Amino acid sequence: MALPVETFFLHPESHGTLQQQIQQMIAQGILSGRFQQGEKLPSTRKLALHLGVSRITVTIAYTELLANDYLTSKGRSGYFVSENAPSPPNFSPTTENQEAVDWNRAIGRRFGASVVPGKPQDWAKFRYPFIYGQADPNLFDHANWRLCALQALGQRDFSALTADYFDQDDPQLIEFIARHTLPRRGISARPEQILITLGAQNALWLTTQVLLTQRRRAALEDPCYPALRDILSQSRCHVTPVRVDQDGLPPDAIPPDTDVIFSTPSHQCPTNATMPMDRRRALLERARELEAIIVEDDYEFEMSFLKSPSPALKSLDTDGRVVYVGSFSKSLFPGLRLGYLVGSEPFIREARALRASVLRHPPGHIQRTAAYFLSLGHYDALIRRMGTAMHERRRVMEEALAAHDLQISGRGAYGGSSFWMRAPDRINTDELARRLHPKGVLIEPGRAFFAGDHQPQNYYRLAYSSIPTARITEGVNLIAQEMKHIH
Structure with a gap:
């Protein structure tokens, strides 16, 4: 299977020459197990165009990796991860960065001990x-979605269709998100740090329930996604709206007693403002000063047809402070109701327990259908x-x-x-x-x-x-x- 070019990012804070950065980026992908033996890399021309560097820079980086047996070349077929490349460790690795968050303080409610704007319906x-947000039937791939659904309903996937996962998710869908979707946003996460939800709104509700109490304060953008304001109101926490400007949420305007910050940095809802890199770093620093958690709603990042999007705020997070919310509902169809949360394990553990007490898990056959649609390249x-x-x-x-x-x-x-x-x-x-x-x-x-x-x-x-x-x-x-x- 070919690795999508969108999974390759040059980190804004990387050091060394461009050649060294590309070489290190690919080597780390192999060592972490994200790039597996036999997988095809993008062509030098395609990767150079995506990264905005010269083709010779990518060629030299590939040549160095070839000499070190990380890559192999197969004639005119291109470059592949070598069968002799170093294998990732078979134990669960520790996080790369020291967690700076006191999760005993950050988690507002614990559920682990439990027993168990409207639109016209006739808009078309x-x-x-x-x-906004409705599927165009003239664009959707009905035929391949139907084939994937039939495959998910087959005898081979009987357990995925009928099993009670209790608090777990479809491993094929989790693997795709971890190895393909998140790397496109510059994010690296293990399966234990990912939770499937019933869309982004369900992800925001779970996050609010876990992180906020009546004594805690949430800061959110103004204007913002109206359903988020409703969710926060239902949680009975203190809420401070912060008026956005042309660059999105201004960090300096966040109150000093804030515990959780909700933001849409890549595509502010509804103003469409994109937060510049300097402000993203300032937002992370402001959250660090406040010992606050940031909830990043990265909706609609797939609709970046003018140019490649900036890396997600989560990709700049060095201390586990950002909880990331993603969704397939906008890019596939809203009725799918499949989203996901990415965060540190203590947070995901609590969100998983809460989800299990409410709905166990999203339907297995829907998860498996989506996994096929994604992994077969239809998405x-x-x-x-x-x-x-x-x-x-x-x-x-x-x-x-x-x-x-x-x-x-x-x-x-x-x-x-x-x-x-x-x-x-x-x-x-x-x-x-x-x-x-x-x-x-x-x-x-x-x-x-x-x-x-x-x-x-x-x-x-x-x-x-x-x-x-x-x-x-x-x-x-x-x-x-x-x-x-x-x-």
């Missing part, structure tokens, strides 16, 4: 559905197809918005599937949405994303994930015309 009937093909479509839809929408002088307040630096919009101050976007509804246009008013009693009324979100390219211009025209009629 609307001609201009500018709504990567789907992401590429979606990226191409999203790129074209974004271009058409930008032109339409510019033609009508509609103000874009936030757009994703790496891609994404929506624009965060600001209407003139006189416009109440709740009213605008009601007036557009009979015309077949769906938009998302922005008021629900903000905290407090004085929520701005003139923001809204326009997504292009669910609307065909050919209808975007006409839909934007209807929005602009309706705005002119509101006084």
Whole structure:
């Protein structure tokens, strides 16, 4: 199996020449067991383009690894991990960095001792559905998903279909996440540090229940994902909304008594702001000063069709302070309800026990179907197809918005599937949405994303994930015309 080029990252704080950094990156992947014997590496041209270095730099690094028997060359077939490469240890390795978190203090509730914004359901009937997070049936790979589901239902996978895992997960899905998904974000994790959830929202709920109590304080972005605010409210913890700017969450504005910080650094929800590397380091330092935990929601990172995304905040974490939330619901389809948590073992152990007391584990046949779809390469093909479509839809929408002088307040630096919009101050976007509804246009008013009693009324979100390219211009025209009629 070929190793995806997206799993290779040059760490921002690495030392040495580029050649040495590439050589070390590959050697560490082999020594850790992430790259296994016989697996094919990306071509020198493809890796050089991905890393933004010269091809000769990659070639020299490969040659050095070839001389040291880490790699082998098979004629015109390319480079492979050598059969004689050093084998990873057969014991469970310790963490590379010294844990700096006092988990007895950080975990707000213990469950190990236990016994055991709405969208219209008929959105697809609307001609201009500018709504976020719904699957486009014209892009989804129905045929291969069906084949994977049939394979998961077969006799060979009978135990995966019928067994009660109790508090465990499908090992094939966990392996794929550990060896392919997380390395794309610069993250290294063992199976004991990964937990499958029923989507990102379930992951956030589990995290909140484990880390927060009535006496603890959570800081969250403002505006933010509305369901997160509801989850925190239900936990009865103290909540401090922190207004974001063009670079996302400002670390200096986080209150000194904060215990848990919720953030979307790679693609802020809903403004689409991307947190620069300097601010990410400052956020980690601020959390270290406060002895706080950071919960990183890395939704929609797969929709980076403009350029490769920055490494996740978790990849910069040296003391186990970041809990990472990922999901396949946005990149596959929302009804799948499969997400995952990545964190230090003490945290994952408690989250696993809580999950077991509520739902045991996500259905085994769904996990196995997803594992097949991912490991057979269908997922990567789907992401590429979606990226191409999203790129074209974004271009058409930008032109339409510019033609009508509609103000874009936030757009994703790496891609994404929506624009965060600001209407003139006189416009109440709740009213605008009601007036557009009979015309077949769906938009998302922005008021629900903000905290407090004085929520701005003139923001809204326009997504292009669910609307065909050919209808975007006409839909934007209807929005602009309706705005002119509101006084």
